[in-house]
Every structure is written in structure tokens, then in C-alpha cells.
Amino acid sequence: MSSSSSPVPDPERVSELSENLTRIRSRVQDLSRDKPRTLVAVSKYKPASDVLACHQNENGQLDFGENYVQELVEKAAQLPLEIRWHFIGTLQSNKAKTLAAIPNLHTIQTLTSIKAATALNKALPTTRTFPLNILIQVNTSGELSKSGLPPLSSSEDNTQDEELTKLASFIIKKCPKLRLQGLMTIGALEQSMDHEHENKDFERLSQTKEELESWLRSSESDVGKDSWGSDGRLLLSMGMSSDYEEALEAGSDIVRVGTGIFGSRRMK
DSSP states (O other): OOOOOOOOOOOHEEEEEHHHHHHHHHHHHHHHHOOOOEEEEEEEEOOOHHHHHHTSSSSSSEEEESSSSSHOOOOHHHOTOOOEEOOOOOOOOGGHHHHHHTTTTTEEEEEOOOHHHHHHHHHOOOTTTEEEEEEEESSSOTTTTTTOOOOSSOOSSGGGGGGGHHHHHHHHOTTEEEEEEEOOOOOOHHHHHOSSOOOOHHHHHHHHHHHHHHHHSSGGGGGOTBBBBBBTEEEEEEOOTOOOOOOOOOSEEEEESHHHOOOOOOOO
């Protein structure tokens, strides 16, 4: 625990959070079919005491996600180092140094540029004993309001020239302090609310992952097979409170659940 004053969870709030977390975890486990999945509890706008309550839960929630750099910095300073922080907000390269200084920053899920990758790799301290996990954000819906690189096309002829493969190759070859773990997307709202049909954004990310894996394994990509992914495959992060069940059904390895655990948020 940091030297900053420790938050104290309210007993009633602890009970509420424990019930919500247990319910979500149970559903994730039911849909996992013996495949390892990661539940990231998104604590945006919620107090550090809520995070601590979930971390001190019977099974000890470890993975938490934050959208804003300053909020993550403040919470990380107050909470146990065992927590694995995931940054899931828009990543600006000028914030790389601030993020890199967080000792238990576990994953950046929203990388979209070589500039930001370079800044992160440069800023990470030499004392850090493990690489920073990286997910490249893909804009599967094509909405201008969302960040992310375009998904890969189905044409093999121009795969190596696309932004996504260029960034993936750069991370692997030029950023030894980073490890490319997979891809992340925030799908269109109408897709996440439509539970009657398959989510096209999830399908698109899964297809992109398969194409990128194939490209990385090919001799043309010139990267070592042990220098990316987990157990020889890239991970998928897709699905939030409204659609995490569909995301798990579609093969997501990571789901990001905020409201389902912490309740509705008051916007700042």
C-alpha cells in the first residue's frame, strides 16, 4: 500500500459490491467453458474505496480499468501494488511518461500509434522487471467518434502495408519493454444492445485477430513466434456491461465491466 492515506470502504457498499462482483464473476465463469478469461472491473469515476472493497473481496479482484490518466495515478497511489491496472482510455503520447511511472500498470488496451508505442517504451523504467502488455485498439464500427485503427481487410496482398500490421511489427521489433498481447475494440452501441443477432463488431475483431496471427506467423513478418501473444495466440478484449455475455460467447478473452459491478456513474 502506498504512503498515501488508505481509503476505507463503507460496510453497506462492501456488501453491495460483493454481491455484484460475485454475480458477474459467476456469469463469466459459466460462459468461459474452461478457457481462461479476465474480468476487468472498470472503476471510472468511482472512489478508491470501491476498488479496495472489490480487491478485498473473498476471491480478491485483481484487474481494474481506468479511462483517465490522472484518476488512475491518484488511485494507484492509494491502493495495493498487487492490483493490475489496465488503461482503457484514449492514449495520448504526451501522457506516456505519467502512465509508465505507475509500478503496477499491467496493460495498455488502447494503443493506436507508433509515436505512443515509442514514448511508452522510452518512458518505462529500467527497474521494471516485466514488459508492459499492449493491446492495439481497432475501430471495428468505423465510427468517427471512436478511436482505433481500421480492421484488416481480407486481401492478403496488402496486409503488410496496413496500419495495424505496421504497428504490431514495430511493437515487436522496436519496443523491448512492451509485449503485444492482442486487440481491443469498443463496438457500436446498437450492436451491443442487439441481443438477437451476432455482433458484427465482435466478428470483425475476431477475423482481424486471425489474419494478424497468420501474418505474424508467416516468414514475411520476420518476428519471433515467442515475442507476441499468449501461448501462441493473440488475446481479444471486447464486451462491456451491456454485452459482455455476447463477447464471451464470441470468444473474448477479456471483458471490461463497470456499471454491472459498480452501478451507474455520475458524470464529472
